[in-house]
Amino acid sequence: METVENSLQADLLVVGFGKGGKITAGTMARLGKRVIVVEQSPEMYGGTCPNVGCVPTKALVHRSRNRRPSDPPQEWYERAVGEVHAITSLFRKGNFDGMDGLETASVLTGHAVFTGPDTVLVDTADGPVTVRAEHILINTGSTPVIPDLPGLRTSKYLVTSTDLIHRPELPKRLAIVGGGYLGIEFAAIYRQFGSEVTLFESTARILDHLDDDVQAVAEKILVDEGIEIVTGANVTGVEDGDGEAIVQYMHDGHECTLAVDAVLAAAGRKPATEGLGLAAAGVRVTARGAVEVDDHLRTSQPHIFALGDVNGGPQFTYVSLDDSRIVLDQLRGEGKRTTTDRVAVPRTLFMTPPLAMVGLTEREAREAGHRIKVSSQPVAEIIAMPRAYVVDETRGVMKFVIDLDTDEILGASLLSVDAQELINTVAQAMRHGITASQLGEAIYTHPSSAEAFNDVIATVVRSDEK
Numbered sequence: 387m388e389t390v391e392n393s394l395q396a397d398l399l400v401v402g403f404g405k406g407g408k409i410t411a412g413t414m415a416r417l418g419k420r421v422i423v424v425e426q427s428p429e430m431y432g433g434t435c436p437n438v439g440c441v442p443t444k445a446l447v448h449r450s451r452n453r454r455p456s457d458p459p460q461e462w463y464e465r466a467v468g469e470v471h472a473i474t475s476l477f478r479k480g481n482f483d484g485m486d487g488l489e490t491a492s493v494l495t496g497h498a499v500f501t502g503p504d505t506v507l508v509d510t511a512d513g514p515v516t517v518r519a520e521h522i523l524i525n526t527g528s529t530p531v532i533p534d535l536p537g538l539r540t541s542k543y544l545v546t547s548t549d550l551i552h553r554p555e556l557p558k559r560l561a562i563v564g565g566g567y568l569g570i571e572f573a574a575i576y577r578q579f580g581s582e583v584t585l586f587e588s589t590a591r592i593l594d595h596l597d598d599d600v601q602a603v604a605e606k607i608l609v610d611e612g613i614e615i616v617t618g619a620n621v622t623g624v625e626d627g628d629g630e631a632i633v634q635y636m637h638d639g640h641e642c643t644l645a646v647d648a649v650l651a652a653a654g655r656k657p658a659t660e661g662l663g664l665a666a667a668g669v670r671v672t673a674r675g676a677v678e679v680d681d682h683l684r685t686s687q688p689h690i691f692a693l694g695d696v697n698g699g700p701q702f703t704y705v706s707l708d709d710s711r712i713v714l715d716q717l718r719g720e721g722k723r724t725t726t727d728r729v730a731v732p733r734t735l736f737m738t739p740p741l742a743m744v745g746l747t748e749r750e751a752r753e754a755g756h757r758i759k760v761s762s763q764p765v766a767e768i769i770a771m772p773r774a775y776v777v778d779e780t781r782g783v784m785k786f787v788i789d790l791d792t793d794e795i796l797g798a799s800l801l802s803v804d805a806q807e808l809i810n811t812v813a814q815a816m817r818h819g820i821t822a823s824q825l826g827e828a829i830y831t832h833p834s835s836a837e838a839f840n841d842v843i844a845t846v847v848r849s850d851e852k
């Protein structure tokens with residue numbers, strides 16, 4: 387790297403050590419390009435996912451499920467938090483070493499701000515450093531939305547997901563504002579560790595995008611685990627009391643209150659563009675605060691790209707990873723790959739059992755004008771899948787939405803043990819035109835979860851056939 391009076395010159399500068407930037411940076415450095423990755427926090431090498439997102443939360447899901455009713459909640463939780471920190475430290479170090487150890491790459495720790503279209507000022511512990519680069523990637527991720535409710539933002543009981551997973555004290559009573567991915571996952575985790583959990587969701591029901599049949603099974607699992615779910619909730623404020631917070635809300639026309647030890651904000655995450663100096667770089671943002679990009683993830687400045695949550699796309703680690711494929715195709719490939727190439731992008735909400743989805747729901751398929759048939763079975767009734775009984779997890783349902791005329795798999799909702807793995811097989815089938823019959827009549831190992839497809843796809847519960 388060429389250094390002149392606290393300034394550095396690079397071929398590629400990555401602002402934010404997220405997934406997509408990391409993969410692009412590593413690939414370009416291995417090709418001999420001079421690469422600098424800037425990360426504002428030494429606790430965040432590798433970004434959200436390995437430090438405070440996917441990895442620690444799924445490690446907590448696992449540890450919460452291992453707790454027996456006789457295990458003391460606080461002790462068990464504190465040990466789990468310690469174990470999870472050991473995992474994230476290992477991954478963080480791996481991320482730093484894996485990048486900084488490359489011959490032509492270095493990691494610079496400090497907050498970055500654009501000062502021009504090709505320059506960024508980094509506030510490092512050793513003083514400011516200016517980095518100039520030919521290409522720049524914005525990969526700064528997202529930050530939690532804290533709803534603007536009276537008393538919430540200033541409450542000393544307010545926590546973000548990051549705050550909560552770092553605390554060794556298990557909240558005895560936890561209120562969660564927002565019943566999306568994060569809210570439901572945290573509700574399930576903390577309930578299983580022994581907290582009393584109340585989930586407030588403003589829409590009329592949780593998991594509203596799901597078909598009624600799957601939604602009902604998922605909600606029942608959460609309720610049976612002891613999670614209090616308040617839907618159509620209008621949280622009107624939070625007041626700090628003596629050693630507790632009082633959550634105020636309207637429900638069914640009544641003013642209600644709930645005393646809790648912590649209030650988790652789980653009302654979505656917004657692209658991290660504030661204070662980045664994007665105006666100085668001539669990079670436009672959308673009305674929702676995301677970096678504006680085209681299908682190739684180029685910003686309004688052609689040499690600057692934005693990857694991951696910051697570009698306003700779906701907020702998943704594997705989407706940030708796929709963003710890196712698009713950007714790498716621009717930097718060293720044919721430049722053909724776009725975000726519109728994506729087909730059948732699966733999603734998993736890690737409640738227990740996990741809820742995984744891909745493609746269209748039954749409702750969406752009908753709205754799109756397909757003549758369909760629906761194949762579905764409760765997990766407990768899938769004779770071809772003894773694994774559910776083997777691992778003692780027979781809750782859930784599997785559902786496929788199939789085009790009646792072409793046998794194309796239009797979508798699937800799998801609420802079952804191993805669904806986070808199974809959904810990838812379904813998505814791959816959808817991408818490559820494998821029909822429902824072919825997926826349903828394939829040979830699978832035994833006893834496994836995939837063999838459920840043999841039974842479920844053959845079990846047609848509804849059809850538009852006249």
Ligand SMILES: Cc1cc2nc3c(=O)[nH]c(=O)nc-3n(C[C@H](O)[C@H](O)[C@H](O)COP(=O)(O)OP(=O)(O)OC[C@H]3O[C@@H](n4cnc5c(N)ncnc54)[C@H](O)[C@@H]3O)c2cc1C
Binds near residue numbers: 435526568704
């Ligand atoms: C609790 C939780 C659980 C999740 N679980 C899952 C899951 O199971 N599966 C899944 O696919 N997704 C999950 N997600 C979403 C996933 O973590 C994100 O979509 C993904 O990490 C986004 O990656 P990214 O590449 O956009 O950047 P990030 O990984 O968010 O990295 C951005 C980095 O930029 C740094 N940064 C920001 N501003 C600056 C600046 N000005 N200067 C220098 N550095 C800066 C930040 O410190 C951060 O390290 C979860 C998210 C959360 C919060």
Ligand SMILES: NC(=O)c1ccc[n+]([C@@H]2O[C@H](COP(=O)([O-])OP(=O)(O)OC[C@H]3O[C@@H](n4cnc5c(N)ncnc54)[C@H](O)[C@@H]3O)[C@@H](O)[C@H]2O)c1
Binds near residue numbers: 563588655735
């Ligand atoms: N397993 C995973 O892949 C996973 C896990 C966690 C988070 N994530 C990602 O992180 C992102 C953020 O997750 P999230 O759950 O915070 O966002 P989300 O957008 O999934 O859900 C937010 C929920 O909060 C509700 N809400 C908003 N304001 C409210 C209010 N004032 N009162 C009550 N409810 C309110 C919304 O109706 C919505 O249901 C998601 O987009 C997701 O992609 C992914």
